[in-house]
Amino acid sequence: MSEAAFDDSEINQEDDSQEDVMTPAELIAKLEEAWLNEKFSPELQENKSEVVECVMEQLTHMESNLQRVKKGDTKASIHRMEVDRIRFVLTSYLRSRLQKIEKFFPHVLEREKSRADGEPSLLSPEEFAFAKEYYDNTEAYLKAVALKRMPPNLQSIDMLKAVPEPCLDSFVFLRVKEKQENILIEPETDDQREYVVDLEEGSQHLMRYRTIAPLISNGAVKLI
Template identity: 45%
Template sequence: MEIDDIELNIDNPEENDDEGQLTPAEVIELMEEAWINEKFAPEVLPHKLEIVECLLGQISYMEGNLQNLKSSDFKKSIHQLEVDRLRFLVSSYLRTRLEKIETYVTYILQQEQERSEHGKTLYLTKEELQFARDFSEGTL
C-alpha cells in the first residue's frame, strides 16, 4: 500500500453508496466547528454524536492503513501526527462537555427534563445524561 492511498482513501470506499455522504475533510471541519463552539459556549450545546462516531470510524480506518506502511517511512509519522490530532480533537470535545456537566449538573438536568417534557430534542446523549444523573447523586 502506498502513502497516497491513505491521503485519498480516508473513508471506507465500500461505504460510499449513500448520496450526500460527507467527505473526510467535511467531517473534520464539522468536528472542529463543534469543538470550538462547545469550548466557547457558556452552556452545553446539542450533542454532535453522529459527527464524533463518523470521525472515530475514519480514524480507525486511517490507523489500519498506517499499519500497512513501513515504520521507517517519514510520511507515516506525518500521517500518524494527523491521526493523533484528530483523536485529540474528539477527546477535547467530549472532555469539554463532561466538564460542563460536572460544573452545572443541576441546571443541565433541569434543562434536559424541560426539553423532554416539551418533546424537544435533548442536548445530552444517553450516556452523558446517565453520567449527569450519577454525578448528581454522588455515585461516581
Template identity: 45%
Template sequence: MSDTEEDVIERSDDEGEPMTASEVLQKLEEAWITERMSPTLEQNQSELVDCMLDQINQMAENLKRLKKHDFRLAIHKMEIDRIRYIISSYLRVRLEKIERYAHYLLQKEAGITDESMANLTPQEVTYAKDYASNLESHFQTLVLQHVPENLRGFDPTKMSVKPNLDSYIFLRVKEETQGVLIDDSGEGRDEEVDLEEGSQHLMRYKPISHLVQSGAVTLI
C-alpha cells in the first residue's frame, strides 16, 4: 500500500536515519511477535506505536478522497484494520504481562536510573502501581480482616510472580554475534556459541536477553 511504503516519517532508527512508514510497521510487527513470544515484558516501543497511530489516521483521511466504488478502498481499509489489530494485540499482551508480574516489574523498574533502559512507559508504571494497590486492598478485604490480628502481617513482595527467564524460545539472528555465553549447557559447564546472521535457534531466554534488548536477535 502506498501510504505505508513511501511516506518518510520523523521517527528514526538507532543510527538517526529517517524511516518510511513501512519500515516502522515492520519494526512494530517484530516488536509485537517478540512481546508475544518472550517470557517477560520487553522494552516498550511506544514511539513505534505512536508513529503508526498517526500514520493510520493519515491513511484514513486519504481514503475519504477515494470514490465509493474505487477498488483500492477495500484494500486500504483492510490494511488499516491489520495495523490496528497489531497495535491493539501488542498493547493487550503488554497489559496482561503487567498484571501478571506487577510487583516484580515495579521492583525492577525502581532500580533503573537510565530512562532509555526502562521497560515500562510512565503510563504503564501508573497502571502497574494502581493494579498492585488494588490487588493488595482486595486481599486485605477478602482475607486479612478475617484472620487473627497476629497473622495479618502482609508482605506484597512475597506474592510477587516472576517470569520464567529460563524458558526456551525460538529466535532468528539479525546481527552476527560472536562468543555468546550459554551458562550451564546441561553438562555442568558453560559454552560459547557464535550466532550467524539469518540463522535460527532454540535457546534459553536468559543468556540472550541482552541481544533481544539490543535488537541483534528477534523472537519468532
C-alpha cells in the first residue's frame, strides 16, 4: 500500500521536471546557475520555466506550512530565512530577464517569431505577453508624441533598427563543467591568427560570448 503511494509521488515528480528526479537541493542549484548565466550573458537565455515553477511550488508549500506554526518557533524562523534567500534568487533571476526583454524587445520577439516548431521557446508565456505589450506600448507612445506630426514619408518606424541588438561579441567569464575540445578562438586583429583551445573541466576562462554561447544552453559551461 505505502509502496504504491511512494511510486505515484515519484512519477508525479518526474512529470514536473520532465527529466530524472531532482532533489530540491539540486533544483536550487539549477536556479542559481540560471540566475548567474542570465546575469552575465549579453543576450536573453532560454527560459527555465520548469525550474521556476518547481521552485515556486516548493516555496508556496513551505510558506503554507509555516503559516500554521506559531510565532517565535526557532525552526520556523530558520525555514523563513531560507525561503527568503531562495525568493531573492528567484526574483533577481526573473527581474534580470525582464530587464533584458525591455532592452532588446524587438529582437527577442523577432527570434521568437523565426523559431522553428519544436525548438524550445526563449520566453515563458508570461514573458511573451510582457514583451508583446511592451512593443505595442512603445510603438503607440512614439506615434502619439512624435511620429504622427512627421511628414507622411517619415511616419513609420522599424523597431528592429531603432533598438540596439545585444552585443554578442562581449567578453564573459566562465567556468567549465564538462571538458570541451577544439574551441576556435577568432583573432582580435588582422595580423593575428586564429587558434584552438581545449577547455578543461573546472578551469576558468575569459573569452567572447559568441564563441561559447551554445555551450551555455547545453550546460557544459557556466558564466561567473
